[in-house]
Amino acid sequence: MKISAVLATKGMNVVTIHPEQTIREAIALLNKHNIGALVAVDAAGKPVGILSERDIVRHAVKSQDIFAASISQVMTRDVVTGSPQDDLNAVLQTMTDRRFRHMPVVDEGKLVGIVSIGDLVKAQLNEYKGQIDTLQTQVGKG
Ligand code: AMP
Numbered sequence: 111m112k113i114s115a116v117l118a119t120k121g122m123n124v125v126t127i128h129p130e131q132t133i134r135e136a137i138a139l140l141n142k143h144n145i146g147a148l149v150a151v152d153a154a155g156k157p158v159g160i161l162s163e164r165d166i167v168r169h170a171v172k173s174q175d176i177f178a179a180s181i182s183q184v185m186t187r188d189v190v191t192g193s194p195q196d197d198l199n200a201v202l203q204t205m206t207d208r209r210f211r212h213m214p215v216v217d218e219g220k221l222v223g224i225v226s227i228g229d230l231v232k233a234q235l236n237e238y239k240g241q242i243d244t245l246q247t248q249v250g251k252g
Contacts, residue, residue: 113201113215114194116233117223124214124224126151129158129182133169136161136181147212149224150185157214157221159185191216192225202230 127136127148136148140163150159161181169184170176176184192201192213201213205227215223 111198111233111237112194113192113196113198113223113225116198116225116229117194117215119233120223120225120229122223124149124221126155126221127161127181128152129180129185131181132177133166133179133181133184134177137166137177146226147224148181149189149214149221150181151221155221156219157189157191157216159187160189160212160214161185162210162212189214193217194222198230198233201225202227202234205230 125139125143125145125148127139127150129150129152139148140146147160147162149157150161152158159182161184165184165186166176169179173179190204190208190210190213192204192215194215194217196215205211205213211227213225214221215225
């Protein structure tokens with residue numbers, strides 16, 4: 111299965127933030143949308159970083175001023191992105207190897223979605239269920 115199929119089900123909406131905004135604003139967005147990461151974008155909408163709950167926790171341990179800190183002080187700059195053509199299993203493997211749970215999806219330089227490890231596991235389970243149903247039908251147990 112391709113990442114484009116996952117996006118077709120979950121939608122292409124990405125909650126973004128700008129590097130000069132504050133962690134207070136980021137926490138409000140994470141809470142409002144019930145998500146674990148925001149993609150930091152520049153004025154042109156190009157991804158320049160990713161901010162996950164984990165970055166906020168890591169920074170909070172070192173600094174009392176976490177709420178007033180800017181996104182750029184806390185985010186991960188070296189974002190690993192995927193493409194709609196990527197295979198779901200390959201993306202899951204990358205997330206597992208690199209120990210992160212979010213992957214922004216970029217197509218021709220444009221941010222077109224984000225997938226979490228939860229989205230991918232859910233899509234994979236649905237695919238397996240479909241295959242089991244097909245096999246059961248074929249052997250007459252459907
Ligand atoms: P997560 O497991 O996604 O909450 O993130 C764990 C750490 O990996 C945090 O420092 C994130 O900023 C970072 N991270 C998450 N997703 C990515 C990604 N696609 N590329 C690079 N770093 C990431």
